[in-house]
Amino acid sequence: MAESDLKPAVHEAPELADVGIEQWLQMYQQMFRIRSFEEQVNQLYLTAKMPGLAHLYIGQEAVAVGVCEALRRDDYITSTHRGHGHCIAKGASTDRMYAELLGKAPGYCGGKGGSMHIADQETGNLGANAIVGGSAGIATGAALSAKLRGSNQVVACFFGEGALGQGLLYEVMNMASLWRLPVLYVCENNLYNEYTRYQETTAGTLADRPQAFGVLTERVDGQDVRQVYAAAGRLVARARRGEGPAFLLCDTYRFLGHHVGDIDRTYYRSREEEQTWRAEKDPLKLMASWLLDGGQADQTILAQIETDVRGEIGSAVQFALAAPYPDQREVDQQVYA
Amino acid sequence: MPEVGQAVGVRELTLAQAINEALAEEMRRDPRVFIIGEDVAEAGTPFKVLKGLVEEFGPERVIDSPISEAGITGIGLGAAMTGMHPVVDIMFGDFLTLAMDQLVNQAAKVHYMSGGKLKAPMVIRTTLGATRRSAAQHSQSLHAWLSHVPGLKVALPATPYDAKGLLKTAIRDENPVVFFEDKLMYQQKGPVPVEEYTLPFGVADIKRQGSDITLVATSSMVYVALEAAELLAEDAISAEVIDPRTTFPLDKATLIASAKKTSRALVIDEGYERYGVTAEIASVIAEGAFYSLDAPVKRMGAMDVPIPFSPALEDLTVATPHTVAAAARALCGKA
Secondary structure (H helix, E strand, C coil): CCCCCCCCCCCCCCCCCCCCHHHHHHHHHHHHHHHHHHHHHHHHHHCCCCCCCCCCCCCCHHHHHHHHCCCCCCCEEECCCCCHHHHHHCCCCHHHHHHHHCCCCCCCCCCCCCHHHCCEHHHCECCCCCCCCCCHHHHHHHHHHHHHHCCCCCEEEEEEHHHHHCHHHHHHHHHHHHCCCCEEEEEEECCEECCEEHHHCCCCCCCHHHHHCCCEEEEEECCCHHHHHHHHHHHHHHHHCCCCCEEEEEECCCCCCCCCCCCCCCCCCCHHHHHHHHHHCCHHHHHHHHHHHCCCCCHHHHHHHHHHHHHHHHHHHHHHHHCCCCCHHHHHCCCCC | CCCCCCCCCEEEEEHHHHHHHHHHHHHHHCCCEEEEECCCCCCCCCCCCCCCHHHHHCCCCEEECCCCHHHHHHHHHHHHHCCCEEEEECCCHHHHHHHHHHHHHHHCCHHHHCCCCCCCCCEEEEEECCCCCCCCCCCCCCHHHHHCCCCCEEECCCCHHHHHHHHHHHHHCCCCEEEEEEHHHCCCEEEEECCCCCCCCCCCEEEECCCCEEEEECCHHHHHHHHHHHHHHHCCCCEEEEECCEEECCCHHHHHHHHHHHCCEEEEEEEECCCCHHHHHHHHHHHHHHHHCCCCCEEEEECCCCCCCCHHHHCCCCCCHHHHHHHHHHHCCCC
16 A cells, blocks of 8 residues: 555545445446456557557556546546546547547547547546646646636546656646645556656655645545545535645556556566455455445346446447548648647 | 828837737737736736736736746646636746746647647747846747747747737637747837737738848847848948748748848847757748849857856847848848
């Protein structure tokens, strides 16, 4: 588990009591959709059907889903190089995402963005970002905009613990706190800045940093979607009331490598560590166990969700593989609006 | 000078007043426009360019920020992407270095990377220019850096008239525009119409007609070129002075046409000469007017040194009317 002076919050009733089974199943489905999507991305890489690389979100699904389920459709998110999960959780379609990953014309960005730059205005996704911490300004500016326009929107800014090495984050957290902007900084501590354990790069404790700016900071078990959802829901509601920004530190783990090509990882982390996380802290297994053990859902319902999602993912991949590449005349279009 | 209709009232304004008036008019016209920057509100910036704006528009639209250039540029971008039209004030052009990721990797690319779905309608107002005795970190002219990056537009007006018209256009543009003002020209006066007007980007202005040599000059160097043209006239050399006004988009046609007419060209700019704006413009003229040229295209940028503090040294780093006139005479074979 990540180290911090701040203990993970445990949320019980009443925050979770009002959540119906339909919504829990929706969260399970979204997490399973992300998992299946990413497994197929890996296959596309391994079979040389995808240009370039991709950074898989497998293992961290509960963070994106827990946070995005607490947002309205017109709320904004900003995302990272490891952004497929956030994009799906905010409501994007997997077929157009695959098309973007393959550089095809029907992709969300017409093939001009690729894996690290998917943006979807219709679901409030202001874009993934290939500069670590690079979207912190955009997210905070969107929050200032929401405040100036009186739109009552909230912004969720996703980043990994590696972004705490970037100065921009501190500049904008300072302003968000000063001006009580409606932004939720979601730090996914998956323990590794690429190939380096975060303790080697981070002095002090993670949670002390936002707290230094007077930003309300909470820590949750990022593998438990119920805890993430409860914390995010409360912090988003608080931001929407005009009570200012918050920082949600989520303990999580990247089950696979930094990117699809990062196969041999033993030089920076042990197989045992990976196996322990997979066995004990898989967000999908934890959610399924909770649903089944409490008798809220039976295996048939979960199996049906999984079958449906696999079918959708299969069709989405086929759609993207069959889709055309952009016309060459597109290359110098949309440089300027 | 541009023509101004006879029936229209014209006042003398300083460049600072023209900038201020453009901002005020656009803020009255469009509630999405707001200003963010260091000491922009009550202080009105160290150059007092924004004086009075916070009184009219309030602190919600003239926002004093911390000293965080990357942060305010990123915040401006996020606001621009979500329906606002920010004007971000970067006090000295030298501080653009601190905002470069937000400008180059973020603002410049968001429209293209998103397949045209997202836009970044924002203005970065900043300064350029040496000889203010401000030394190496407050004197640079870094507009070439931004002109290099697809997705950005760059304007650098020389007169109050151009400054007002171009700034209004910049604020209405749907793209990120970096707007450079010469710190030493803020008190420069010139005629500005009372009635509203805008000036298009990518249209050079012929500041003086001539027939023997073309002097292409930007921002502060426009005045240097105009004074040089006076000196050259004493030697019976007729110099044409052209101000591109925007380095991107660049009005190549006007530059080439002038060089074809005069057969000689000298490009003067206050940015570093090495790999600079002068190199790009000289290349445009050399390619476009090659068969009409009687001499190689010459360029005069700032000397390739960190700007020194001592007046005795600093004045050597920038072109002057005399150095420009001497270079022009040489090109005309009258050295």
